[in-house]
Amino acid sequence: MPDQLEYCGLLTRWGTVVVKGPIPGIMKHVDLESLETSDDCCPFYTTGLRIQTGVEGFGPFIPRHEPEYTYLKARDGYLTAHLDGTVRIFQEHCNPWERFLVLTPAELxxxxxxxxxxxxxxxxxxxxxxxxxxxxxxxxxxxxxxxxxxxxxxxxxxxxxxxxxxxxxxxxxxxxxxxxxxxxxxxRPLVYFCSFGEFYMNTLELSLQSLSEFGKYDGDILIVTDLTEDTLRAHCPSTALFRCHIWNLYGQANLDFYAARFRVTEWKPLYRFSPLLYMDTDIVVDADINTSFETIFESNSISAQMEAFSTIQEGISVGSELFKMDPRSKGLDLDKPGFNSGIISIPRIEDFDFILKIIHSCIYRYSEKTKNRKSLSHFDQSIANYIGTITSSVDLTLLTEKVSYYWNNAIRKNDSQMSERPQMLYTGFVHFWGTGDRTQAMSSYMQSIRDQVPFEGWSTDNSESD
Structure with a gap:
């Protein structure tokens, strides 16, 4: 179209927007929220003192601007938004149905x-x-x-x-x-997972099922993976229950995969979301978690699941080696529990992306210094505990009360005695880190929730691993 100056969209006095009709030469008006993007609105263009459109038989229009709206007059009459949803040049005189609000693309x-x-x-x-x-x-x-x-x-x-x-x-x-x-x-909450290779697809599928079925969540999820989208969706059909985003990320060794949960800030669409919840693939959601996102959003710290039996003073899985090497640690209270990095809540990404970036960078800097990518036990978790402590950016209160874990054939609460949790107590999340057959244990627990019967644990005949 010649002399195009600016694209604009039209809001009708009915609170709807003008779009192209199902056949050429027809326009209609629909609810704005029904459109996937604002670009789906019918394009108009300001050209000098006129407004034009590429729809045959419409325009050019001479706008008459009032304080809160605009009338659009063509040679044959005024543009009119009718009650039947059509938009036509109809009236010789302007009335309320002929009122429009002209919005720029940015405004729309x-x-x-x-x-x-x-x-x-x-x-x-x-x-x-x-x-x-x-x-x-x-x-x-x-x-x-x-x-x-x-x-x-x-x-x-x-x-x-x-x-x-x-x-x-x-x-x-x-x-x-x-x-x-x-x-x-x-x-706009986002739940994200990191799952590399096909080995973890079974537990990921179960975790997604539980997130939907028991967690009552149907929003956005992100899966960070090295698999193609077709392969991932074939293994995990439950991705269809959510608005699923897939970020392909590749690595050469376990360190790259473990660090991915903190590298997530490199996925640019991430900044469309807050709050965030990271989950390992071996976590079952056992209760409605939707209100938890509001609590996460309003909190002032990253949160994670306490490991009551691992103090940062002595627990190598929560970074004790790192604290011993940093002279600043002498001024810190190290006689307190560390955390497990299998579930992490992040209130507002703009406030905490800096911490995630520090953790990710520290992981690789430490491995470069030691020239050994396997030099720490629970590498990413150790670094996360170290950075979280020296920056005072992680508080364990919020998630610890919501997360239980599976170990030694029972679901347990987070205390130093590792006491068993009441069998029918559903608090939000169960982390199945303590069994060799996570898939079967997770599946059995989920079935017990469906059947509303106590979960009796996993067979003692099966091997276990931490």
Whole structure:
């Protein structure tokens, strides 16, 4: 189209957007939240003093701007959004049905972002996408508040105020009475797994099943893997239960695979999400965890599962060797438990990606110094405990009360006596690290939940490994 200056989209007075119809030469209007992206809106272009479209029989239009809307007049009449969902040049005179709000691509994208996501308001209350509605006459309801779309999103009132992380929007400001700001933080949880090779596919599939069936989670997941998408989905059909993202990452040795959970910051779409929950593939989710994400989001620390029997003073699996080599450790309280890195919660990636990057870098720097990639027991976990302690960035309270673990034929609570957990107590997560046949143990436990019978543990005839 000649002399194109700027693409724009049209919001109707019904709170819908104009899109191309199912056949050429037809336009209609639909709910913005029904579109996958704002780019699905029908493209209009400002050319000089006119607005044009590539749809045959429509335009050019001469816009008549009012404070909160615009009328679009063509030679044969005004553009009209009808109740039946069609958009036609119909009226000779302008009425409410002929009112439109002309939005730039950036404005339309931010409005689409708002109506298709969950948010956390200033009080810490979760605003679900079902609590957000575009109303008639260019108003939008967000929870209990109603805002003017023009005042919050159009350049006439100043560009929409949005905070970004790595170029991805994470917070948006809406304006009441044009000048009073209301801040909303993006709430889009992500559960991620690292699974390399086909050996762990069985446990990954069970973990995904439990996340959906008992955890009641149906949001975004990320699987970091060296397998192709087709291979992964063939082994793990439960990926279809979620909005599944796959990041192919390759390594040469175990160290590369263990470090991947901290390397996740290199996956650029990560910054569209908060909070994050990392899970090993041998974890069964045994209770609804959706409200846990709100608690994670509002927390001020990374959290992990306590290893009550491994103090950082003496436990090599939680970094005791590293603390002994660092003279700064003399000023730290080392007579306390470390943590297991099999489940990790990260409240807001923009606040804690720095810690993940330090852990990842330290893993490789230490291996370079020692010239030995196998020089530490539980390599990534040791480094994570070391960095988490010296930066005071990890608190064990949040996850420890939600996570139990399987060891020596029983599910156990996190205390130094390793006492058995009551058999029908479902707290959120069970980490099956203590059996040689994780697949069967996980499967048996999940069936016991379905049958609502006590889980009697795993046969003592089977071999066990830490």
């Amino acid at each position: 994208e931010k409005l689409h972002l708002l109506v298709t996501n969950d948010w956390i308001d200033e009080t810490g209350r979760k605003i679900r996408r079902t609590d957000i509605r575009i109303l008639e006459d260019f108003q939008i309801q967000v929870g209990d508040n109603i805002f003017s779309i023009s005042e919050s999103f159009t350049s006439d009132s100043g560009d929409a105020v949005v905070r970004t992380r790595e170029g991805q929007p994470c917070e948006i400001v809406l304006w009441n009475d044009r000048w009073m700001p209301h801040c909303y933080r993006l709430f």
